[in-house]
Amino acid sequence: MSVDFAAFTTSHDERPPAPVPVDWDLVEEWLGVxxxxxxxxxxxxxxxVDLGEYFWIHVPCVEDGRFDYGEWLRETHREARIEARDLPAGERFAVHPEPGGLLAWGCTRGSDTLFWDTSVSADPDEWTVVVRHQGSVPGSGLLDWHAYDLTLTEYLRHAVRETWELPSPPGPLMGPVSGSVARTAFLPTAAPWTPPAExxxxxxxxxxxxxxxTGAGLDALRLLxxxxxxxxxxxGTWEGLFAELGTRLPGEYVRLMDLYGAGCWSEWLRFLTPLRTGERRFVTHVEEVLGAYRSARGRFPEDHPLTAWPEPGGFxxxxxxxxxxxxxxxxxxxxxxxxxxxVWPRHAPQGAPLGHGLVDTLVAWQRGTLVTHGLAGLDEEDDPLEFAGFEAWDDRAHW
Structure with a gap:
């Protein structure tokens, strides 16, 4: 059926929608479809737009520090590719940029993701919707990966409905939601998006x-x-820190910090600023962490088997x-x-000590060959060089 989005929606009074110019030729050339x-x-x-205060429909745009259409697609498709591997082989979806792969167009406040199934037809106007539901309610009929014989507008039309509406929606859907259409709140000044240059x-x-x-140690780490x-x-100075701690620290750590300083590795692992003085100094952060560890160990000793520094052998x-x-x-x-x-992992049982020194641990982790709870892993299809990196800090950093 032919459906007009305007026929079942109304503009939000306080956040009316507003278009952002799109160069469709550039966008479609970049997407390859x-x-x-x-x-x-x-x-x-x-x-x-924010539809019914539940669906976010993303279009090619950018909001500095908040949203980039290309980055959103890349991250969303990577997550979908990883999650789809849990499906039986015969039910597994391909994901863009694979030919016929799912192509994302929106998400929800419930962390569901909405895609087109581009394998349906060579004509994009016939692409139908697939929804990756997070936390589907048992008995609702919603599948974790639910394919619908509905185009984007048809799907949204059935989400904007009354509970008594006849004919009934084609299978279980999210909703009902209102037909209110608002500018997405976290994109108040969205600007045109330009595909990234190669x-x-x-x-x-x-x-x-x-x-x-083939590389090892700092030779490999410098390249990664x-x-x-x-x-x-x-x-401050290393000697000042050692005096405050009552111990020196491993020489490998000192040499690494002299080379890199404080900062964040692979947008995941944050090294404390070691020689800062004042309230935010190294020892202050250490004491905060260990205070939390002792508290957790007091409540759940079986899950927190480590002793805490400065106890002998303490973490x-x-x-x-x-x-x-x-x-x-x-x-x-x-x-x-x-x-x-x-590693003291937040969401997993305490593991054994790591089997490498600090530099070799960083190298193995950034290569994707070290898999351990607490250090974010790479997917088998990821290029490690795309995720490796170090962001240096200055005194403005909290850590």
Missing amino acids: RLPRDYKRLAERYGP VPPRLTDAQRRVALE SPPPERPYLGG LPFANSIDADHLGWLTEGDDPDAWPLV
Whole structure:
């Protein structure tokens, strides 16, 4: 059936929708496919919208620091590709840019993702909707991956419905939601999106082999994550830190920090600023983490088997993840250079100490060959060089 989006929606009084110019030729060339006409009409008339305070329909646009259409597609498709592997082989969806792959166009406040199934037809106007539901309610009839014989506008038309509406919707759908159409709240000043320019490989084939296969230690790490020109460690000294701690720290850590300074590895693992003075100094962060660990150990001792520094052999953290995992040493014995590394994972049981030194651990993790709870892993189809990197900090950083 032919459905007009305007026929079942009304403009939000306080956040009326507003279009963002789109160069469809550039967008479709970048995607490698043409897009459905109903989607392009919606984008040209409304821009990025919030439908019924539940569905976010994303269009090619960018909001500085908040949203980039190309990045959203890349991240959404990567997650879908990983999650689809859990399906039986005969039910598994391909994901764009694979030919006939799912192509994302929206998401919901319930973290569901909405796609077109581009395998349905060579004509994009005939593409139908597939929804990746998160946390489907048992008995609702919604499948984790639910395919509908409905185009984008037809699907949204059935989501905007009355509970008594006849004929009934074609199978279980999310909703009902209102037909209110608002500018997406987190994209108040969305601007036109331009496809990213092609970037030449940053490493030669020979350098890539060293970074990912044959290299070791700092030779490999420098290629995976080039060090900054001006590493930031803070305004103090190593001797001052050692005096405050009552112990020196492993020499490998000191040499690594002198080379890289404080910062974030692979947008995941944050190394504390070691030589900062004042309230946000290294020891302050360590004490906060260990206070939380002791509290958790008091309530759930079976899940927190480590002792906490400065107890003998205690856990001494020096880095944390964006998901509140912590990396540190077990301070066993009098020689800090022999202290093993260990991760205190937030969402998993405590694991054994890691089997490598700090630099080799970073190399193996960024290559994707180290898999352990608390350190985000790579997918089998990821290019490690796309995810490896180091972002240096300055004194503005909290950590």
